[in-house]
Structures are given as structure tokens and as C-alpha cells.
Amino acid sequence: MQYTFSSRADRLKPSAIREILKFTSKPGIIPFAAGNPAAEAFPTAEIAEISSRLLHDSPIDALQYSVTEGYEPLRVHLKTYLSKQHGIGRDFDELIVTAGAQQVMSLVSTAFCDSGDEVLCEDPSFIGSLNAFRASGAKLIGIPMRPDGLDLEALEQALRVAKRPRFLYTIPNFQNPTGITMSRQKREQVYALAKKYGILILEDNPYGEIRFAGEDIPTIKSLDTEGLVIYAGSFSKVLSPGMRLGYCMAPAPIIQKLVALKQTQDVHTNIWAQQVAFAFMTEYDYAAHLERIRAIYRRKATLCMEQCEKTLSPEITFEPVEGGLFLWCRLPEYMDMNRFCTEAVREEQVAVVPGNAFSVDENAPSHCFRINYSTPSDEQIVAGLEKLKRVKEKLQ
Amino acid sequence: MQYTFSSRADRLKPSAIREILKFTSKPGIIPFAAGNPAAEAFPTAEIAEISSRLLHDSPIDALQYSVTEGYEPLRVHLKTYLSKQHGIGRDFDELIVTAGAQQVMSLVSTAFCDSGDEVLCEDPSFIGSLNAFRASGAKLIGIPMRPDGLDLEALEQALRVAKRPRFLYTIPNFQNPTGITMSRQKREQVYALAKKYGILILEDNPYGEIRFAGEDIPTIKSLDTEGLVIYAGSFSKVLSPGMRLGYCMAPAPIIQKLVALKQTQDVHTNIWAQQVAFAFMTEYDYAAHLERIRAIYRRKATLCMEQCEKTLSPEITFEPVEGGLFLWCRLPEYMDMNRFCTEAVREEQVAVVPGNAFSVDENAPSHCFRINYSTPSDEQIVAGLEKLKRVKEKLQ
Numbered sequence: 007m008q009y010t011f012s013s014r015a016d017r018l019k020p021s022a023i024r025e026i027l028k029f030t031s032k033p034g035i036i037p038f039a040a041g042n043p044a045a046e047a048f049p050t051a052e053i054a055e056i057s058s059r060l061l062h063d064s065p066i067d068a069l070q071y072s073v074t075e076g077y078e079p080l081r082v083h084l085k086t087y088l089s090k091q092h093g094i095g096r097d098f099d100e101l102i103v104t105a106g107a108q109q110v111m112s113l114v115s116t117a118f119c120d121s122g123d124e125v126l127c128e129d130p131s132f133i134g135s136l137n138a139f140r141a142s143g144a145k146l147i148g149i150p151m152r153p154d155g156l157d158l159e160a161l162e163q164a165l166r167v168a169k170r171p172r173f174l175y176t177i178p179n180f181q182n183p184t185g186i187t188m189s190r191q192k193r194e195q196v197y198a199l200a201k202k203y204g205i206l207i208l209e210d211n212p213y214g215e216i217r218f219a220g221e222d223i224p225t226i227k228s229l230d231t232e233g234l235v236i237y238a239g240s241f242s243k244v245l246s247p248g249m250r251l252g253y254c255m256a257p258a259p260i261i262q263k264l265v266a267l268k269q270t271q272d273v274h275t276n277i278w279a280q281q282v283a284f285a286f287m288t289e290y291d292y293a294a295h296l297e298r299i300r301a302i303y304r305r306k307a308t309l310c311m312e313q314c315e316k317t318l319s320p321e322i323t324f325e326p327v328e329g330g331l332f333l334w335c336r337l338p339e340y341m342d343m344n345r346f347c348t349e350a351v352r353e354e355q356v357a358v359v360p361g362n363a364f365s366v367d368e369n370a371p372s373h374c375f376r377i378n379y380s381t382p383s384d385e386q387i388v389a390g391l392e393k394l395k396r397v398k399e400k401l402q
Numbered sequence: 403m404q405y406t407f408s409s410r411a412d413r414l415k416p417s418a419i420r421e422i423l424k425f426t427s428k429p430g431i432i433p434f435a436a437g438n439p440a441a442e443a444f445p446t447a448e449i450a451e452i453s454s455r456l457l458h459d460s461p462i463d464a465l466q467y468s469v470t471e472g473y474e475p476l477r478v479h480l481k482t483y484l485s486k487q488h489g490i491g492r493d494f495d496e497l498i499v500t501a502g503a504q505q506v507m508s509l510v511s512t513a514f515c516d517s518g519d520e521v522l523c524e525d526p527s528f529i530g531s532l533n534a535f536r537a538s539g540a541k542l543i544g545i546p547m548r549p550d551g552l553d554l555e556a557l558e559q560a561l562r563v564a565k566r567p568r569f570l571y572t573i574p575n576f577q578n579p580t581g582i583t584m585s586r587q588k589r590e591q592v593y594a595l596a597k598k599y600g601i602l603i604l605e606d607n608p609y610g611e612i613r614f615a616g617e618d619i620p621t622i623k624s625l626d627t628e629g630l631v632i633y634a635g636s637f638s639k640v641l642s643p644g645m646r647l648g649y650c651m652a653p654a655p656i657i658q659k660l661v662a663l664k665q666t667q668d669v670h671t672n673i674w675a676q677q678v679a680f681a682f683m684t685e686y687d688y689a690a691h692l693e694r695i696r697a698i699y700r701r702k703a704t705l706c707m708e709q710c711e712k713t714l715s716p717e718i719t720f721e722p723v724e725g726g727l728f729l730w731c732r733l734p735e736y737m738d739m740n741r742f743c744t745e746a747v748r749e750e751q752v753a754v755v756p757g758n759a760f761s762v763d764e765n766a767p768s769h770c771f772r773i774n775y776s777t778p779s780d781e782q783i784v785a786g787l788e789k790l791k792r793v794k795e796k797l798q
Contacts, residue, residue, distance in 0.1 A: 065446035
């Protein structure tokens with residue numbers, strides 16, 4: 007049988023990262039290509055304790071169908087938390103609980119994009135989000151990155167010429183893959199441009215709460231006086247990714263539409279996970295938990311940067327990071343990036359992600375690769391970078 | 403702010419059932435409108451036991467990111483189980499674990515439907531599925547139902563005139579909402595028609611394992627020598643709906659596409675739920691569990707049918723059922739269905755679902771309503787039908 011797929015499904019290739027991830031789960035491979043949060047950051051004892059209580063005291067509530075909007079106590083708590091901690095949420099905003107922030111990308115692009123509509127995004131950007139937009143039929147317009155975030159001139163130029171731009175997708179904190187954080191001034195300028203051109207902003211903030219150095223910068227959503235910003239949050243880095251738990255705060259009419267669409271995707275998010283997250287945020291010292299996680303990432307990032315300095319510099323450069331899970335490394339012009347990544351995995355059993363996996367146009371040339379420092383152990387970080395040094399020396 | 407949604411999202415109204423469900427969660431309402439499995443059917447002690455062990459012995463495995471295809475041991479076990487129990491699965495088939503069978507509907511329609519493509523479906527049918535197809539931009543073509551399933555002449559006529567029919571959606575066992583089971587002969591005829599016209603069949607079988615009377619009829623998928631049938635299964639009725647766990651078996655090239663699309667929707671299904679289901683199916687007596695559930699539904703369905711006979715007959719009729727969760731009741735021509743349902747909930751605090759909620763054309767007249775017998779307690783079934791009797795007498 008030959009099967010004919012829809013044109014938007016036809017454009018979709020399995021995620022390069024997911025395919026690499028499968029390969030990297032082979033024993034012996036050093037997993038710089040993954041994006042897994044550090045396993046030691048999971049509050050496993052607390053989750054076991056909460057889960058045991060839920061399943062003994064009120065098992066039906068944890069196992070029965072629930073409402074699409076999300077577990078009401080969690081929704082109420084998240085609204086308060088976001089408001090107090092991040093100044094997010096106005097009277098016109100509402101909140102929906104989702105299956106990870108990934109589902110926010112899927113729901114928002116389905117809600118807004120007809121086939122051929124434009125989505126503007128940072129280039130490079132998180133491939134999972136780009137593929138969600140592609141799956142909705144959207145045309146991606148990549149905006150280059152500067153050290154302080156989006157290139158504003160390129161953004162305004164794109165807004166001027168786009169036919170039906172529906173939203174701008176951005177990860178302002180510790181962007182995946184570049185690690186770049188958008189400056190406060192640029193956040194204000196981006197919001198002003200959105201207002202001027204009447205375009206929505208989809209602000210994805212999975213790493214915001216694991217800043218381990220420097221000062222917090224207000225989210226774009228906190229500037230949102232006009233109802234232009236859709237904010238996506240995630241429990242994947244602060245609690246557990248396997249639970250698949252995220253949320254979206256946006257103006258109520260948008261949330262209503264996302265609710266109707268979520269009904270068609272999965273009815274509601276796993277209710278056990280929602281109840282565990284609620285109990286963990288309200289019955290334990292959540293602030294202390296975040297501090298503990300930040301210390302883990304601070305240690306691993308610092309180690310990784312020190313080792314990169316030792317082994318890859320000066321030929322291979324990287325921007326220091328203050329949060330997130332990734333280092334973005336740049337090869338010298340004369341070094342072939344794909345060959346570097348291929349040699350690394352084949353000859354040295356070290357997996358990194360080739361930079362073009364994150365490009366809007368995967369065929370555009372890239373001189374970068376991404377290193378993840380949260381998945382490998384400290385020993386693997388040291389050993390892996392020694393191995394990458396050998397690859398570098400071979401290609402010099 | 404005014405927000406402009408995509409045209410496919412614009413067509414989507416919040417599910418009438420979900421909206422009614424919210425209302426019916428108010429205390430004092432008798433919940434004939436719900437679709438919840440009977441709470442006493444959940445194996446709560448076993449789930450608590452398994453979960454406790456998982457979260458103590460291998461918490462990282464239960465909380466870390468996993469692969470999109472699903473938890474490998476569960477996938478392997480499901481393939482064996484489906485093959486042994488239901489004769490389902492050939493060499494060309496593969497399996498993906500999903501967030502409930504609802505996600506199968508969403509993934510399959512996204513994979514196959516461009517805007518305006520036709521999906522053929524039983525009319526009336528499950529609103530959650532119809533809305534998933536609508537959200538993918540598909541045009542729904544309703545095929546009327548006969549007592550033994552789809553009207554074959556109408557189906558062939560629709561296949562003849564449709565421009566780009568992508569698949570036929572059917573719930574052959576204890577269809578929601580009508581309770582109708584497609585006869586064996588008709589399954590063969592429907593498959594032959596699919597072959598003749600080269601159309602795929604999406605077979606949704608959420609209730610197949612809770613048949614409590616009569617003989618099992620082979621699934622359409624078990625007849626699938628040509629790779630035309632996409633089979634959707636669910637753990638919602640046999641384990642827990644709040645876990646959001648389902649699966650899809652279909653030819654490998656289709657599953658590959660569903661995997662790529664699922665990556666964009668939620669990356670993977672909650673891994674804790676997948677591990678719980680695997681342990682429950684393999685370490686406990688699953689056959690005995692199903693027998694225990696069937697006994698619960700047999701008792702509740704029998705009670706409900708007896709009471710309907712006593713209170714609603716002869717004016718209001720229903721077809722006896724041998725499985726599933728629902729009775730489909732037909733009012734006499736002179737009785738206004740919407741008025742009946744409104745009086746029931748307003749004056750008697752009994753919620754049933756108006757039949758047109760399940761129609762392909764919601765504005766088409768309907769004389770039916772749906773009663774769910776799994777959510778209410780036995781006492782509520784008796785009391786609720788006494789109340790419906792009063793509504794009937796008022797409208798006579």
C-alpha cells in the first residue's frame with residue numbers, strides 16, 4: 007500500500023534530535039546531544055510520598071476523567087504564583103494546563119494558523135516548536151539572533167513584508183539552542199513592535215526558573231497591557247519531564263479556543279501528574295527546591311564551560327550562559343560542522359547536535375553545534391570534552 | 403483585543419458534552435450525561451501498589467523524558483496481547499502509545515486531512531472524534547446507522563461522490579452514542595468496500611473489552627490483509643481514564659507519520675502511566691480483572707434497562723445493549739427532544755445528553771437522547787429514571 011498524507015504532515019520529518027536521542031541511548035555514548043534535565047534534580051522522594059498519599063486517600067480523583075482546563079487547585083495556584091513571582095497575569099488573562107509546553111506550541115499554532123500563514127521565529131530555535139508550527143501548515147520566517155536577542159531590524163522588516171503573520175515565537179531566557187537571553191530593553195522593543203504591527207507574541211519560558219547566575223529579567227508577558235502575549239511554562243525542568251506537564255497563560259478568548267482544541271487532542275492532561283505538581287508546589291518548600299536545582303545546574307554548567315575553555319578554545323568558541331541546559335559552540339570557518347559531529351559520534355562515541363537541526367532552513371550552512379550539560383554525569387562532561395578535543399585536533 | 407483564529411479553529415465549538423459535564427458536576431445532579439467509567443471498576447489498590455514500587459525502585463525511569471513511540475515493554479506486550487486476544491496485527495503493522503484514543507483521532511486526521519478533505523463517519527457518532535476531524539479542517543460526511551451498523555448503500559453512494567475521502571471512522575462495538583454493534587457480515591462488507599474504493603478505515607474500539615453479554619465479533623482490523631485499517635484502543639475503560647492512555651496499531655508507514663506528529667503535540671505520553679499499565683497487564687491477572695469489570699457493567703446496564711422499561715416505555719424506546727456505557731433512547735415524534743432534556747435538568751436535576759450533540763449536522767432534528775449508566779450509582783439510576791418518567795408525563 008502507498009499512503010497519501012496531508013500536505014502539512016508530508017513536510018514533517020521525524021525530529022532530528024529525537025532520532026539522535028535514540029542513538030545516544032546506546033550504552034557507552036556520552037549524551038551531549040540530549041536535553042534531559044539532570045536526574046538528580048528530580049524531587050523523587052517527595053513525588054513518591056505525594057503519589058502514595060493520593061492513590062491511597064483519593065484514588066478515584068487521581069484516576070477518573072477530569073476537565074480540559076486543568077485541575078482547578080493547580081490552575082488557581084499557578085495564577086497566584088505567576089502573579090507574585092513573575093508579575094504575570096492581568097484581569098483579561100486565563101490559564102490552561104497542558105501536556106508539557108510542547109502542547110502549547112501545537113494548540114497555539116492550530117488555533118491561529120491556516121495553511122501558508124506566517125510564523126516568525128528566532129533562527130536557530132527549538133526544533134520541537136518549529137515542527138509544531140510546520141504541522142499546522144505555517145510558513146516559518148526566521149529572524150537572526152544578536153547577542154542580546156532577536157535582530158530588531160530584521161524583525162521589523164519581516165513584519166512589514168509578511169502577508170499574514172500570526173505570531174512571533176521567542177524563548178527570551180537561555181534560548182534553545184543558543185543560550186542567549188534577550189535584554190530588558192529588547193523585550194520592551196519587541197513588545198512595542200508587536201503592538202505597532204498587531205501581532206501576537208508566543209513567549210516560551212521553560213528555563214526561566216533555573217537561572218543560576220546574574221539577575222532575573224522581567225518576562226515579556228509581564229509587559230502585556232494589551233493582551234498580545236501568550237505565555238508558555240513547563241514543569242519539565244523544575245519537577246519532571248516524564249509527567250508531561252506545562253501550562254499556558256493568555257487572554258481568556260485565546261484560552262477558550264485552546265481548551266476547545268485540547269479537547270480534540272487529549273481531552274485533558276494526566277490528572278495524577280497535575281495533583282502531584284499541585285501538592286509539591288503547596289506543601290513543600292518550593293523556593294528551596296528551586297535553589298537546590300539551580301545549584302546543580304550552576305555546578306554542571308560551570309564545569310562544562312571550564313572544560314570547554316580547556317579543551318576546545320581558542321579554535322572553538324562558546325558564549326557563557328547564566329541558565330538553561332545548553333552551550334552553543336561555534337567552529338572556525340575552515341572546520342566542517344557535519345564532519346565534526348559525525349566524527350565525534352562515530353570515532354569518539356560523543357553525541358552533540360549539529361547546529362542546522364535548529365535552523366528554519368535545515369539546508370542553510372551552520373558552523374555551530376549544541377552541547378547539553380544536564381544529562382551527562384560530571385565525569386562524562388570531562389571525558390566527553392577530552393574526546394571532542396581529539397576530534398578538533400584531527401580536523402585542524 | 404479581537405483575535406482572529408484559523409478557519410479550522412473557528413469552526414470548533416467547545417464540546418457540548420464537556421460543557422454539560424461541567425454543569426453535572428454540581429452537587430445534586432444525577433449524572434446520566436457523563437461518560438465516566440464506573441469508579442468501582444478502577445483497580446485502585448493494584449495501581450497504588452505498582453506506582454509505589456516504581457517510584458521507589460526506579461523513580462528516574464518513571465519521571466525522565468522518554469521516546470515518542472511509547473514505553474518499549476508496553477508496546478511489545480500490547481502487540482502480543484492484541485495478536486493473541488483479538489487476532490490483530492500483521493507483519494506490516496506497528497504500534498504507538500498515545501494520550502488516550504482521543505489523540506489517535508487527532509493524529510490520524512492531521513496526518514491525512516488537508517482542509518476540505520472528506521471524512522466519512524457514522525451519524526450520530528462520538529463528538530470528541532468528530533471535533534478532532536473538524537479541527538484538522540476535514541469535511542464530515544455522515545452515514546446513517548442501521549440496527550446492524552452502517553447503512554451500506556449510503557456508504558457506497560458517499561464513496562462514489564466524495565472528492566477526496568480520506569478515511570471512514572467507525573466504532574463497531576457498542577457505538578457511542580447508539581450502542582449499536584456492527585454485525586460480522588457487515589464488517590466484512592465494509593472492509594470490502596474500503597478495498598474497492600481504496601479508502602482507509604479508522605476503527606475505534608474503546609468498549610470492545612467490556613462486552614458483558616453475547617458473543618465477541620472479530621474486529622475489522624483482524625480482517626485487514628491489505629493494510630487499510632488503523633485501529634485505536636484505550637485504557638480508559640479497562641484501567642483509568644485520568645491516566646490518558648491509549649494506543650494505535652496500523653501499517654508501519656502510518657505509525658511513523660503519527661510518531662512525527664505526536665512529537666509536535668506532546669513529545670510522548672506520561673511515562674508513569676505507561677509503566678503502571680504495563681505492570682498491571684503483566685504482573686496481575688488481567689483476564690480476571692476484565693471479568694470483574696464486565697460484571698459491574700452487566701449489573702448496571704441490566705438495572706438501567708429494567709428501570710427504563712418500567713418508567714419510560716412504551717412511549718420512549720431504547721435498543722438493548724450487550725456492552726459499552728450508554729443507552730440510546732428515542733422519544734415519540736410528538737415530544738420535543740430539546741424541551742425534554744431541558745426540563746430534565748432544570749426541573750428534575752437529571753442530566754442527559756441531547757441527541758443532536760452527536761450529529762454531524764448539529765442543526766438536524768433529533769428525537770433521541772443518551773443515558774450513561776456507568777457514572778451514576780445504582781440508587782441514582784433508579785431515582786433518575788423516576789424523575790425522567792415525570793418529565794415524560796408532563797410532555798405527554
